[in-house]
Every structure is written in C-alpha cells, then in structure tokens.
Amino acid sequence: MDHQALIVFFIAAVFLVGFAITFAHFIAPSSKNAQKAEAYECGIPTTGLTWLQFNVGYYLFAILFLIFDVETVFIFPWAVVFKQVGMVGFIEIIIFFFILILGLLYAWKKHALIWE
Amino acid sequence: MAFSFSIYDFTSFTQWIDKSLYAAMPPFWALIVEMVIIGIVFLGFYALLGLFLVYAERKICAFMQCRVGPNRVGPFGFIQTIADLIKLLLKELIFIKNADKILFNVAPFIVIIVSFLAIAAIPFAKGLHAMDFNIGVFYIMAVSSMGVIGVLLAGWSSNNKYSLIGAMRSGAQIVSYELSVGLSLITIVVLAGSMQLSTIVEGQRDLWFIFKGHIPAIIAFIVFLIASTAETNRGPFDLAEAESELTAGFHTEYSGIRFAFFFLAEYMNMFLVASIAATVFWGGWMPLHINGFTGFNHVMDFIPPIFWFFGKSFFIMWIMMWFKWTFPRLRIDQLLTLEWKYLLPINLVNVLLMALIVLMGWHF
Numbered sequence A: 001m002d003h004q005a006l007i008v009f010f011i012a013a014v015f016l017v018g019f020a021i022t023f024a025h026f027i028a029p030s031s032k033n034a035q036k037a038e039a040y041e042c043g044i045p046t047t048g049l050t051w052l053q054f055n056v057g058y059y060l061f062a063i064l065f066l067i068f069d070v071e072t073v074f075i076f077p078w079a080v081v082f083k084q085v086g087m088v089g090f091i092e093i094i095i096f097f098f099i100l101i102l103g104l105l106y107a108w109k110k111h112a113l114i115w116e
Numbered sequence B: 001m002a003f004s005f006s007i008y009d010f011t012s013f014t015q016w017i018d019k020s021l022y023a024a025m026p027p028f029w030a031l032i033v034e035m036v037i038i039g040i041v042f043l044g045f046y047a048l049l050g051l052f053l054v055y056a057e058r059k060i061c062a063f064m065q066c067r068v069g070p071n072r073v074g075p076f077g078f079i080q081t082i083a084d085l086i087k088l089l090l091k092e093l094i095f096i097k098n099a100d101k102i103l104f105n106v107a108p109f110i111v112i113i114v115s116f117l118a119i120a121a122i123p124f125a126k127g128l129h130a131m132d133f134n135i136g137v138f139y140i141m142a143v144s145s146m147g148v149i150g151v152l153l154a155g156w157s158s159n160n161k162y163s164l165i166g167a168m169r170s171g172a173q174i175v176s177y178e179l180s181v182g183l184s185l186i187t188i189v190v191l192a193g194s195m196q197l198s199t200i201v202e203g204q205r206d207l208w209f210i211f212k213g214h215i216p217a218i219i220a221f222i223v224f225l226i227a228s229t230a231e232t233n234r235g236p237f238d239l240a241e242a243e244s245e246l247t248a249g250f251h252t253e254y255s256g257i258r259f260a261f262f263f264l265a266e267y268m269n270m271f272l273v274a275s276i277a278a279t280v281f282w283g284g285w286m287p288l289h290i291n292g293f294t295g296f297n298h299v300m301d302f303i304p305p306i307f308w309f310f311g312k313s314f315f316i317m318w319i320m321m322w323f324k325w326t327f328p329r330l331r332i333d334q335l336l337t338l339e340w341k342y343l344l345p346i347n348l349v350n351v352l353l354m355a356l357i358v359l360m361g362w363h364f
Helices: A004-027 A057-085 A087-109 B011-024 B027-064 B080-089 B101-119 B136-144 B147-157 B161-192 B197-202 B214-231 B256-280 B294-301 B305-324 B332-360
Strands: none
Touching (some): A004 B027, A004 B080, A057 B161, A057 B332, A087 B332, B011 B027, B027 B080, B027 B101, B027 B256, B027 B305, B101 B136, B101 B147, B101 B256, B136 B161, B136 B197, B147 B161, B147 B256, B161 B197, B161 B214, B161 B256, B161 B332, B197 B256, B214 B256, B214 B305, B214 B332, B256 B305
C-alpha cells in the first residue's frame, strides 16, 4: 500500500471537487442575465481585450527561477549523501555554489532583480 | 493477528486492518477496499480540518483586533463555518461571458488535487501515514509547486484583468519563494542525511533538528517560515488577492462552491507547510527528548505522538495567522527584493554553514 495510494488520493480529490460542484449545480439557483455574465471590474464595463501584452518583469523572474530551481534539484541528492562523501563533497559544493552565486551576482549587476 | 490499538503506536493497528482485510477476501478486493477506506478517511480529515482552520482563523483574527468573532451559530460560533459551507453550496455558480470554459472549470480541481496529494505524505503519528516515500521531502516540494498552475489557470481563464494581474503576481511570488523553501529544507536534509520523512522524524529521537543544528537550523527555520507564508499567498504577502486593489485577485470571478475550494485549498496549504515545518524542524510526532535526561524523556513520552504533531502544527499555523494580522501588505518590488536579495543569498550561505557544521561534527 505505497505508491498505489497516490492514485487513491488523486481520485479522492477529483471526487471531492467533482461531487460538490455537480451537487451545487442541482441545488443552487440559476438565473441568467447579460449583466451577471459581465466580468467584475468594480462595476465599470471592461474595455478591450483581457489577454493583452504583459510586463516582461514577470518572465524575467520566471527565467531566473528556472535556473535556480534546477540547481536546487541537483543539490538534493548531494544533501542526502553528504555525510558519506565528507570533505570532497564539501569542496565540490563550494565550487558549485560559487558558480551559482556568480550567476546571481551577474543578474543583480544587470539590474534584473529590480522591479520596474 | 489479534486486534490491538494504542494511541502511542499505530503500526500494529494499521497492520491489523491490513491483515484482516486480506484474510477476509481475495487480494484484489482487499486492495480496493483498503484504498476506499484510506480515501474516505483522508477526505473526512481534509474537510473537517479545513472547516476548523477557517473557524480558528476568524476567531484568532477577531481576538487580535479586540472583537468577539463568530459567536451566533452553535456554541462559541463553532458551526459557523458549516453554515457558511451550506450557504456557499446554495449560491449560484456564475459563469462569465468569454471566459475559457475548460480551464475555468479545471482550475479548482488542480488546486485541490495538489494540496490533497501533498498531505498524503505527511506522517501524523508513529505508523500513521498514507505513503512513506524515500524521497518524501522532495515529493512534497514537487507536488506542492504544481499549485501555481491552478492559480495561473484560474486567473488567465476568467477573462478579467484583475484576475490576470493577480495570477501573474501570484505566479512570480510562488515560484520565487519556492527556492527559499527548497534550500531551507535542504539545510535540514544535510543534517538528517535522508529525504524520507519517517527517517527524518526518527533521527530526532534524541533532540529535535532545530536544536541539533543550532544556528543554521534556526536561520533555516525562520527563512522557511517567511518563504512558506509567501508561498501560500497569505499574510503580508497576499498581494495576489489584494482586496483593496484587485477585488479578490485570481478568484474574483469564482462564485459559490468553486470559490469555496480555492478558500479551502489556501487553508490546507497553510496546514501543509506548518506540518512540514513541524516534521522537519520540530520533530514531527516525536516528543521532546533531551539526550541523557531519562526521567524527563519518560514524562514527555507519556503525551501521545499525535498530540505532539498537531500541537506543533497548530502552533506554527498560529504564528502564520499572527503574521497575517500584524504586518501590512508588501508591494511587489519589496516582495521580490526580499526573496532575491536577502533570503536567497542568506540561504545559500546557510546551506554551506550547515555542511561545515555536519562535516566538523559541531552539531549536538
């Protein structure tokens, strides 16, 4: 009863949400009108498209995240075996972190970390 | 196998259920029945805990603001959240013109599935866990980081500018703080030498890791607390749903029970991070043991592990609620500066410090 449990939890969660929403469809009142289906932007009618161009800053942080998150994935196995590897592992991780911090400093220097 | 139940050790109890099921019916059906039992137990636990946490938050926030809080429905307003749930069930499910139908419907599923899957790996007491992966910490991080997809889908599909801004902010925030959560957990994985949650708990038999690892462990815990508060979109970091500027952020257009699921997921994510913090830093279900103090340890052993676990989790959740009702909300540039210029460098140095301490044997 180990990895099968994942399937159980997946099905249980889908069941919970699906059942509640279907149930609500039956018992909740429903009256349609055009005003109700408008997007709620504090009462002012929405203008133009919603899916428009967006501040590039978000993508910059997403890319930075991608780099550092992949590094985190590499550090996890190191952390598990660190006690057995000892000194060699320590020196190697210092080199690894040195390169990582260099990358962070570069992004810092290029003003990538400043929100504009 | 004879029936035995002990609140101190659930191993024999769960094994008894397992054995008697397999003795009573063919293996395939036994497995199915076992799965159904686990599913029902966790669904009940999940729903009850969610209801209780919403009540607790409202009551605690009321006391912090010198109010009484919910006090009409039931004793001390205790069934207020159940009344709220019934109300939300009876509310109309409004569907927005031009919204992306499929993604709009899928988003609450993703949010709930993710938090439900992550809770599956938490050890609640000795022998009381649904799954015990050898990569437990990593699994929880991997699964819980998928929650951002649900948030982004919800904001994107609503066809509402406020929702979109809220979702983008939330995405930038969750992915940024994910790094700090991961690195502060790595700090403890270095000390524990394992990612399996049961091994991590067992490793704290003589002393909890936050005391064992002293300085780096305490720094890691503080960073984890800040980063996980941000990751759950709570407290001073709730600018994804900043009421005063974005109405409700990414779930503005969700009504009725669909909204309730976003609400529930937020609270369950808070429970999730609090229980991870309790398990990894504060010993999980392990009572407070100090090496050498045999009498003291015996007294502590008298308190059942499940109370230790929930006591620690609720205490950490209380701290997170305290954050929320104390600090003013951050701006997005302050938020990203805090993560990238402070928490991340601190964390990187902290991992090295912990590695040095483990190497030199300077920990307790």
